Amino acid sequence: MKALQYRSVGAAPEVVEIPRPSPGPGQILLRVLAAGVCHSDFVVMGMPADQVGFPLPLTLGHEGVGEVAELGAGVGTVRVGDKVAVYGPWGCGVCAKCAVGAENYCLRAHELGIFPPGLGAPGAIAEYMLVDDARHLVPVDDLDPVQAVPLTDAGLTPYHAIKHSLPKLVPGSTAIVIGAGGLGHVAIQLLRQLSPARVIALDVSAEKRALAKEVGAHEAIESDDKAAAKIRELTSGRMAEAVFDFVGAPPTVAIAGACAAVEADVTLVGIGGGTLPVGFGALPYEVSVTAPYWGSRAELIEVFDLARSGAVSVHTETYSLDDAPQAYKRLHDGAVRGRAVILPNGQAG
Ligand code: NAD
Ligand code: ZN
Ligand code: ZN
Numbered sequence: 001m002k003a004l005q006y007r008s009v010g011a012a013p014e015v016v017e018i019p020r021p022s023p024g025p026g027q028i029l030l031r032v033l034a035a036g037v038c039h040s041d042f043v044v045m046g047m048p049a050d051q052v053g054f055p056l057p058l059t060l061g062h063e064g065v066g067e068v069a070e071l072g073a074g075v076g077t078v079r080v081g082d083k084v085a086v087y088g089p090w091g092c093g094v095c096a097k098c099a100v101g102a103e104n105y106c107l108r109a110h111e112l113g114i115f116p117p118g119l120g121a122p123g124a125i126a127e128y129m130l131v132d133d134a135r136h137l138v139p140v141d142d143l144d145p146v147q148a149v150p151l152t153d154a155g156l157t158p159y160h161a162i163k164h165s166l167p168k169l170v171p172g173s174t175a176i177v178i179g180a181g182g183l184g185h186v187a188i189q190l191l192r193q194l195s196p197a198r199v200i201a202l203d204v205s206a207e208k209r210a211l212a213k214e215v216g217a218h219e220a221i222e223s224d225d226k227a228a229a230k231i232r233e234l235t236s237g238r239m240a241e242a243v244f245d246f247v248g249a250p251p252t253v254a255i256a257g258a259c260a261a262v263e264a265d266v267t268l269v270g271i272g273g274g275t276l277p278v279g280f281g282a283l284p285y286e287v288s289v290t291a292p293y294w295g296s297r298a299e300l301i302e303v304f305d306l307a308r309s310g311a312v313s314v315h316t317e318t319y320s321l322d323d324a325p326q327a328y329k330r331l332h333d334g335a336v337r338g339r340a341v342i343l344p345n346g347q348a349g
Contacts, residue, residue, distance in 0.1 A: 018126075
């Protein structure tokens with residue numbers, strides 16, 4: 001079968017022919033209908049050899065939707081032909097965090113060498129993929145695979161972050177979204193659906209600012225050193241009760257801190273190497289700064305239910321598996337509007 005692999009440190013991903021895997025006991029083989037391309041893959045592909053904690057080559061793709069093709073021994077909760085999405089942050093399934101569905105914070109994944117697909121285990125940008133346990137599958141039912149696939153990360157990650165801050169997003173409050181890309185353009189929609197807050201988006205790209213407005217941002221402003229002053233003006237000095245940074249680079253993290261209101265939540269989602277000092281006087285009183293990772297299984301089910309109600313519409317561009325390297329190049333160049341989705345078996349249906 002064909003797969004997109006990151007084969008050696010520093011090299012661009014390439015389409016290769018590899019053997020089609022067979023499901024072992026408890027495993028499920030999916031025929032992949034759609035796989036999303038996330039900016040985090042550049043973080044993985046940018047790591048020096050001594051930081052890559054898993055063997056290469058690695059089949060990329062940590063957002064996957066497929067059709068159950070084959071069941072390993074003992075799998076009884078899904079059937080061949082079911083359309084399912086993969087819950088990506090795989091954990092042990094047994095520890096206290098996994099017990100409440102928060103496998104993204106599994107206490108034993110590292111120790112047991114459990115990696116998410118596409119981030120250590122073979123991923124979704126392939127004709128077929130293995131899923132380690134039926135617990136990591138969520139029914140897609142009537143959702144379009146191309147719409148559903150980005151929800152497993154570009155939807156779930158902002159949903160988890162936003163849900164945490166909902167108590168602060170009361171009428172009259174302001175939420176800031178920095179970076180209106182794959183995650184950010186979904187975050188704007190989630191904020192509009194789940195809260196009465198005024199949403200202000202920031203991006204360096206005029207096209208992404210236009211997308212932000214299109215998907216519901218009340219304002220979209222340039223992300224530069226004047227952004228905090230502009231937000232002060234737009235909020236009559238009150239600033240923002242919640243700031244979500246989907247870039248996480250030193251300049252955006254600085255903006256995130258500078259536009260926080262007293263008692264605000266600042267959530268650093270982007271993996272851009274920025275850090276925000278916390279200490280008396282460094283930020284307004286009682287600001288909370290967090291850097292979350294992905295979301296829980298229960299939250300993924302909630303995101304899908306929200307999408308079924310028509311509340312979220314992901315902007316996508318689709319590519320064949322042969323053209324997957326081009327999708328990565330466009331994402332790298334900031335040219336993707338919304339999420340790039342690979343269709344490894346042709347049109348997803
Ligand atoms: P993307 O490339 O689709 O979007 C990034 C957006 O940020 C683009 O619109 C770009 O124009 C904009 N941008 C770049 N520099 C900017 C700046 N200085 N100010 C404002 N906007 C700027 O990326 P994505 O797939 O949406 O991922 C976003 C970030 O979130 C990445 O860092 C990714 O690694 C990270 N991520 C984190 C988690 C997590 O669990 N914490 C999960 C998924 C993705
Ligand atoms: Zn991701
Ligand atoms: Zn666990």
